[in-house]
Amino acid sequence: MDRKDHRLDGRVAIVTGAAQGIGRAYALALAGAGARVCVSDVTEPTETLAQIRELHGEAIGVVANITDQPSLEAMVARTIHAFGRLDVLVNNAALFGSLRMRPFPEISNEEWDQVMTVNVRGTWQTIKAALPALRQAGGGSIVNISSATTFKGSPLLAHYVASKGAIVGLTRALARELGPDKIRINAIAPGLVMTANVQEHADWREAKGGIVATRALQRDSVPEDMTGVMLFLASDDSGFMTGQTIVVDGGVVMH
Template sequence: MGRLSGKVALVTGAAQGIGATYALALAREGAKVSISDIAAPEATRAAIEAEGGTTLALAADVTDPASVEAMVRETVDAFGSADILVNNAALFGNLTLKPFWEMSGAEWDKVMAVNVRGVFECAKAVLPHMRASGYGKIVNVASGTVFKGSPLMLHYVTSKGAVVALTRALAREVGGFGIRVNCIAPGLTMSANVKANADWAGEIVAANIASRALKREAEPEDLIGTLLFLCSADSDFMTGQTVVVDGGSVMH
């Protein structure tokens, strides 16, 4: 019996990288996992099922309320509840580092729509189900860049700062319903998208590692322990918090 046996978890942005790692970890702890991405994450579904897990792979656009509502509805129809939401979907790995004056308004709006409004839409869609059961865990994903003021990605850093603020305010609004809302803030994590982006290589990665108390690259698996803590009953008296998991680059 895992810590999440009998629970139903939804993970957005689960097609690869950190999202896929989150989904597999939740399944290993006994949760039934509904995984979504712009295209249904079939590779992640296959990986979970290969280990005997129970999962549902769905296509969902977190910026589209109707799409998000359909994702939640299909999950509840299939598994009976929506106990855990991991708001992982975000634009990052494919972004190009650039000074803010070279960013277009359209690029800014796209990052905000996915990284901030997507969190809002998903939380709004699961609320009725969590409220009905009197219990729920919402885990948002911010970034250590919020506490550093990292340059050359103003839209991304701003969006993740908004996620921290959203986490705090949302926790106040839904605590009376038994819903906990917390946030993970990873450091630079070597996911597949990050490794494939030439901007995230060489001196930038080396400088990031040098800023850490623990001098190594971060891998998606480094985030699992914190994720499972925030999704399980172990953190039932904790809400509105942001936990930085970056090897000690940021300490706050």
């Protein structure tokens, strides 16, 4: 790989939810900056792996469920077996693209619980599974994914907005606990990003124009818009930052 970015040379990263969309962009960016990457998802991340290898990057693919602790522990074990260490965890996996926009009284208890289980408990469980390896490496960086909807109070997705607000709180609480281990934990809060799933979703196709109109930078957001901030948080460039949430939404929320 002929690359100019060497800031993650020698580092090892796990990206959850990396079979497509923003997660794939994160995995490609990490590999492009020199990291060896475990690409994880609930389905085989075949295409993401192929793209990394086309660029002569090093990666393994692991099928894992972030709500299942043995599955997560196996993911971390496979990463250590392949690459010997773990330095970076990007908690990208979440429920979003399949959710329909509806008033909160119309959200079923079952759907509410599913969103909280995946988006909040899943992130927490993944951090728990990765913690021993991060400690063994002498520290590292965790990048959580929140959402700009948390700061806007966006309507019609109450369960999703609440789950991503919980990620901000979790990030702050764990920053206090993990600081002594030299493990930093920060979050990215994207606005609406036009992944393939989002483009195919009727609700978001209808809402997109109004969202773009509220941005200071009035254009669609694409997955690659998120990778610069992710690399900053994953690398030593942000070595004295922890507990922070950075909004990347084109200037809707000025946080």
